[in-house]
Amino acid sequence: MDIIHATFVGALSGVLGTGAGGLLILLVNFGAGAGLSFLLAASGGIMISISLMELIPEAVEVGSKGWAALGLLLGVIILFVLDMVLPHAHSSLVVRAKSGVYHGERAARLRSAGLLIGLGIALHNLPEGLAIGAAYAHQQSLGLGVALIIALHNIPEGMAMAVPLRAGGMGRGSVVLSTMLAGLPLGVGAFLGAWVGQVSPTVLSVCLGFAAGAMMYVVSDELIPEAHFCARGEYPTIGLVAGILLGVLLTLVL
Template sequence: MAELFRGVPQMLFVSLIAGLATTAGALVVLMLGVLGKRTLSVMLGFAAGVMLSVVLFDLLPSSYAWGGFESMLSGFCLGMIMLAVTDMLLTRFTLSSRRGREAGPLRKMGYLIALGISLHDFPEGIAIAAGSAAETHLGWLVALAIGLHNIPEGIATAAPLKMSGLSTWKIFLLTVGMAFFTPLGTLLGFGMLAVSTKVLAQMLSLAGGAMVYLVWDELWPEAKRFSQSLALAGIALGGTAMSAISLLHH
């Protein structure tokens, strides 16, 4: 155990780099400027595919393995409820001002994506700790996979916010803040692994529930509004890419 905790600072640094990949993805959007609606449709579809793949092939199976069906189901339901309540509060907040009404659903969707990804990054950080606890090189491998799929997640966060008129520096600072959820998760993960695997299981499935709600209620409806065929192509591309990247976890 003492040997494991000696590696904590190094894994926290690796986790932060993986988290900052979200900011790197956002910078792609910020440097390219305002995206066309057809491009946004593909990107939102791609993000939906990435998220569904992560939920189906990583978060829920890992949750079941760590805590069983009951922990997985309770965490999943809690995640959906949490994001539904947040959705309701954000809707009231964005409609409370004239500027918010002008920004339309894109602003709210961008914030929800940011929240969903942050919730997702937290258990991802825990996954880095779990991988490192098993074998040091596995922690690095998990961090690499997380960094790779954080890039399109950063794109998905920045694109609707940019189109809603949110300033570049605010989007940049938001994604930098999101990056710190990964090392925070890693720090918590080292502690949780010594206490309760059921809490870890519920954290993993909570992120899964939040992301499924996000895809169902926000990403897919907005993506297909511009072009259903391009949205479907984006989902297929995102799901395939993330399925390939997730093989690095195993």
């Protein structure tokens, strides 16, 4: 039953996250970037807190330092490889598109670009889903927390996918539906993570370490750089510190 719950939570996290990003593109102008910058950095801060204060200590407790370290390393390496070989979405695409970079492009090419970005998001969501499933297999509240943060992380990715789709003439409903579908693989990853995590304490230790490594790679490679791209000044720093403090409070309370 826990596996079914983890799968549902993972799928819901993906669908709501990328779907919200697609919807926001249709409703809100993010040209200024300050709000998005703060949210990206804050999400990164929360992910850092959860990784350092929850996932890694739990990985060591249920297994050993060695297995936890192995999982951590695997999480970083796998996300790094995926980042190199797959097309990926960054919130900077949203800013550039709002500035008119896509003007004059053929509609078919724009739609193809949006779908390609969606494919990259979908494939990247698989290991992120593993993080949800592994955390859920150990503790339900931890899995829910990881799912929430990954959903927030997926909002700008849904935005980046929606921009070229909408600019290419795709209808509003189709844009939102497409971004939601790109988040579904989170459910597949969550299923695998929860199932594998229940095999043995050693496997669970590796999976929890993997979740921490994957999340910290996402923070360092995507969230923090993109937060600085969206807005200069103190917004990214304030957001990061606020996110870390909020993550610490959530860890102590939950």
